[in-house]
Amino acid sequence: MLGPVRATGPGVGEGVPMQRSGTPIAGSRVLVTGGGRGLGRRIALRAAARGAAEVVVWDVDGERAEEVTAEITAHHRRASAATVDIRDAGAVASAAVGAGDVDVVVNCAGVVTGRRLLDADEAAIRRTFEVNTLALYWVTRAFLPGMLRRDRGTVVTIASAAGMVGVARQTDYSASKFAAVGFTESLRAELRAERSHVRSLLVCPYYIDTGMFEGVRTRVPWLLPILREDDVAHAVVDGVERGRAQIVLPPAVWLVPGLRLLGTRGFDTLMDVLGINHTMDHFVGRRPGA
Numbered sequence: 001m002l003g004p005v006r007a008t009g010p011g012v013g014e015g016v017p018m019q020r021s022g023t024p025i026a027g028s029r030v031l032v033t034g035g036g037r038g039l040g041r042r043i044a045l046r047a048a049a050r051g052a053a054e055v056v057v058w059d060v061d062g063e064r065a066e067e068v069t070a071e072i073t074a075h076h077r078r079a080s081a082a083t084v085d086i087r088d089a090g091a092v093a094s095a096a097v098g099a100g101d102v103d104v105v106v107n108c109a110g111v112v113t114g115r116r117l118l119d120a121d122e123a124a125i126r127r128t129f130e131v132n133t134l135a136l137y138w139v140t141r142a143f144l145p146g147m148l149r150r151d152r153g154t155v156v157t158i159a160s161a162a163g164m165v166g167v168a169r170q171t172d173y174s175a176s177k178f179a180a181v182g183f184t185e186s187l188r189a190e191l192r193a194e195r196s197h198v199r200s201l202l203v204c205p206y207y208i209d210t211g212m213f214e215g216v217r218t219r220v221p222w223l224l225p226i227l228r229e230d231d232v233a234h235a236v237v238d239g240v241e242r243g244r245a246q247i248v249l250p251p252a253v254w255l256v257p258g259l260r261l262l263g264t265r266g267f268d269t270l271m272d273v274l275g276i277n278h279t280m281d282h283f284v285g286r287r288p289g290a
């Protein structure tokens with residue numbers, strides 16, 4: 001593994017180490033929030049297959065979390081499940097004591113409302129921010145001290161392409177994911193400033209075929225395809241091992257926020273051409289508990 005590499009040019013990073021090394025999954029304890037379904041489940045299964053010492057699956061739906069750990073233990077790998085509502089900071093702190101030291105935390109749990117601003121109710125809006133943004137603080141703060149003590153590990157945040165560009169019917173979701181991007185970049189800056197080897201990985205995928213965005217279509221599949229959850233899970237696990245700081249999928253998503261350079265009129269026109277807002281027409285979002 002590479003050690004810290006110091007940036008050398010004057011003013012570049014001011015001598016802050018550029019961390020290049022990742023966290024090997026084999027032998028690590030990996031915790032996945034929202035691991036009972038969709039992308040979180042896939043990441044849990046992949047981490048187990050890659051030789052994780054133990055995979056800890058947290059989900060508000062404990063039955064689903066246990067189904068995933070049963071899938072893992074059926075392959076003679078270690079796994080444990082816990083019912084945790086990550087909106088509850090106290091519940092997160094006590095579940096973290098039960099989980100013990102963790103090397104890789106994957107903040108994957110997320111919710112979407114999918115309503116127009118005036119159609120979304122207050123409870124749903126609050127829930128989006130509590131799960132997608134505030135819980136990042138509760139979960140990361142529960143495990144980071146142990147990682148810093150051991151000077152190893154990775155905190156993964158599954159944000160979204162919606163955290164790079166605002167989309168119709170996503171005033172809550174998009175804003176919560178922009179905040180998740182800011183959280184993760186700031187955390188990376190803190191870790192670098194502290195010369196820590198703990199890594200922070202930001203993941204911004206376009207739509208994934210998990211069912212969370214059922215009904216959403218892509219108008220330009222050659223440029224912005226709907227992603228397969230297994231491919232995203234592979235990229236996440238691989239990114240942790242390689243010590244990547246940010247993953248944007250598909251890479252064409254990088255172009256979308258760049259459209260801002262065209263001014264708002266050019267930006268809106270190209271967003272229309274790409275169909276990014278109109279493809280939401282048949283989307284209403286998952287109900288809580290669905």
Ligand SMILES: NC(=O)c1ccc[n+]([C@@H]2O[C@H](COP(=O)([O-])OP(=O)(O)OC[C@H]3O[C@@H](n4cnc5c(N)ncnc54)[C@H](O)[C@@H]3O)[C@@H](O)[C@H]2O)c1
Nearest residue numbers: 034037038039059060085086108109110160207208210212
């Ligand atoms: N599906 C997509 O198109 C897409 C695209 C970009 C980013 N993402 C992000 O990827 C992540 C996973 O999405 P997914 O498609 O697998 O979603 P999903 O709905 O299939 O799974 C989300 C899981 O999170 C759990 N969860 C919800 N609220 C929780 C809470 N309060 N406490 C604990 N667990 C909770 C759910 O029970 C569920 O098991 C989310 O953060 C989502 O925003 C999804």
